[in-house]
Amino acid sequence: MIDPLKAPGKIATAGMSAQSARLLVISENIANAQSVGATSGADPYSRKTISFKSEVDRLSGATMVKVAQYGIDRSPFKVEQDPGNPAADKDGNVKLPNVNLMVEMADMREANRVYQANLQVFRQTRELVSMTIDLMRT
Amino acid sequence: MSELRLFGIASQQARWLGERQTVIASNVANASTPGYKAKDVMPFSSVLNGVQSGMRVTNSRHMNISGGAGQAGTTATATRLDPTGKTSHSGNSVSIERELVKSGEVKGAYSLNTNVVKAFHRMLLMSVRGG
Numbered sequence: 001m002i003d004p005l006k007a008p009g010k011i012a013t014a015g016m017s018a019q020s021a022r023l024l025v026i027s028e029n030i031a032n033a034q035s036v037g038a039t040s041g042a043d044p045y046s047r048k049t050i051s052f053k054s055e056v057d058r059l060s061g062a063t064m065v066k067v068a069q070y071g072i073d074r075s076p077f078k079v080e081q082d083p084g085n086p087a088a089d090k091d092g093n094v095k096l097p098n099v100n101l102m103v104e105m106a107d108m109r110e111a112n113r114v115y116q117a118n119l120q121v122f123r124q125t126r127e128l129v130s131m132t133i134d135l136m137r138t
Numbered sequence: 139m140s141e142l143r144l145f146g147i148a149s150q151q152a153r154w155l156g157e158r159q160t161v162i163a164s165n166v167a168n169a170s171t172p173g174y175k176a177k178d179v180m181p182f183s184s185v186l187n188g189v190q191s192g193m194r195v196t197n198s199r200h201m202n203i204s205g206g207a208g209q210a211g212t213t214a215t216a217t218r219l220d221p222t223g224k225t226s227h228s229g230n231s232v233s234i235e236r237e238l239v240k241s242g243e244v245k246g247a248y249s250l251n252t253n254v255v256k257a258f259h260r261m262l263l264m265s266v267r268g269g
Contacts, residue, residue, distance in 0.1 A: 003156075004153060004156030004157045004159070004160050005156045005159070007160040007163070008156075008159045008160050008162070008163035009163075011160065011163035011164050011167045012163050012166070012167060014167055015163075015166060015167025015168070015169075018167070018170075019170075022170070051172065052168070052170060052171040052172075053171060053172075054164075054168045054171050054174050062160055062163075062164060063164035063167075063168065063177075064164075064167065065167040065168050065171055110170070111170075113234065114166070114169045114170055114234065117166045117169065117234045117237070117238060118163075118166055118167060120238060120241070121159075121162060121163045121166050121237075121238075121241055124159070124241050124242075124244070124245055125159055125163070127245060128155070128156070128159065128244070128245065128248050131248055131249060131252045132152070132252065134252065135252055135255060135256060135259075
């Protein structure tokens with residue numbers, strides 16, 4: 001069993017890195033919200049997804065979090081009529097990515113909120129440690 | 139020297155608070171894990187009464203895994219599922235607000251604990267020095 005005041009810092013760090021991985025995926029999606037295919041009629045960028053799973057750390061017995069898997073959203077692409085686009089097929093239709101900016105923004109806010117909560121736990125734990133150290137100066 | 143048990147009780151409570159903070163950190167880290175259920179530790183009163191929810195030694199040939207009565211501070215605190223949790227659509231029952239409130243409680247209790255230990259230590263030193 002690890003020191004109970006060291007484990008929360010590690011867990012909060014794991015939580016923060018999981019949320020940063022999520023933010024990375026979200027920013028990829030937003031950046032590629034208009035990325036069409038390279039050739040005529042080719043598929044555009046597909047939205048990426050991420051999911052987490054909890055994992056018991058054998059050394060400390062604490063429940064950490066890690067990235068379970070990255071996935072690809074298989075929902076249908078948006079189709080627009082735009083014959084001037086280089087990615088348009090012979091009927092003039094262009095397939096656009098299945099990225100919904102509203103969904104990505106909502107997801108980003110949630111990732112941000114969970115990141116901040118993890119940071120708060122980290123700070124709180126640091127204060128507990130410094131209170132313990134303060135016992136020595138009387 | 140029965141009043142000197144205060145140090146023992148204080149360190150036991152500090153340990154319990156540390157473990158509670160660990161459980162809170164796990165809950166917050168898993169706030170977006172599908173199917174994760176929020177946990178909490180058993181209340182401190184059950185630790186103080188020595189009522190551990192682990193296995194009890196009822197036969198002399200059993201292994202004593204609870205560490206014996208003399209070193210109650212070394213036993214691991216049992217965790218339970220948080221009874222107040224509301225499960226969301228993804229099967230996750232963590233509420234970040236509730237966890238942060240609990241974390242604030244832990245901080246307050248820890249501050250009280252260390253201050254009491256400090257005061258008691260000062261009293262002890264005073265009696266040794268003779269004023």
